[in-house]
Amino acid sequence: MEKQKNAVGRRKEAVTRVFLTRGEGKITINDKSYKEYFSLVYLQNQVELPLKTIEGLDKYDVKINAAGGGMKGQAEAAKLGIARALLEVNAEFRPALKAAGLLRRDPRAVERKKPGRKKARRSYQFSKR
Numbered sequence: 001m002e003k004q005k006n007a008v009g010r011r012k013e014a015v016t017r018v019f020l021t022r023g024e025g026k027i028t029i030n031d032k033s034y035k036e037y038f039s040l041v042y043l044q045n046q047v048e049l050p051l052k053t054i055e056g057l058d059k060y061d062v063k064i065n066a067a068g069g070g071m072k073g074q075a076e077a078a079k080l081g082i083a084r085a086l087l088e089v090n091a092e093f094r095p096a097l098k099a100a101g102l103l104r105r106d107p108r109a110v111e112r113k114k115p116g117r118k119k120a121r122r123s124y125q126f127s128k129r
């Protein structure tokens with residue numbers, strides 16, 4: 001693999017740019033260790049998932065720039081970005097990543113607020129008197 005491969009991951013309002021290089025398994029997000037950045041273990045597992053799927057957790061260094069959204073959105077955006085970058089490295093990873101469902105962008109997002117309503121669907125409380 002020559003120099004670095006990069007990809008973009010998105011989820012909800014979060015966008016991550018992922019830079020993948022051959023290395024010894026360091027994952028940094030916004031210049032912090034991913035374990036420091038995502039304090040919740042299940043979010044750390046989300047970030048590791050594509051690398052675990054291809055058994056490459058200690059073969060690649062990953063640098064991620066994350067912006068927008070919340071912690072969960074950023075973690076899942078990072079997951080998609082890493083999976084896409086791994087595809088650029090080696091197309092043979094595709095069946096394993098696809099079977100794990102890592103190549104599909106989750107299209108769910110927050111529904112917009114409608115006029116005359118409190119939220120997207122919630123009405124104001126009805127008062128008879």
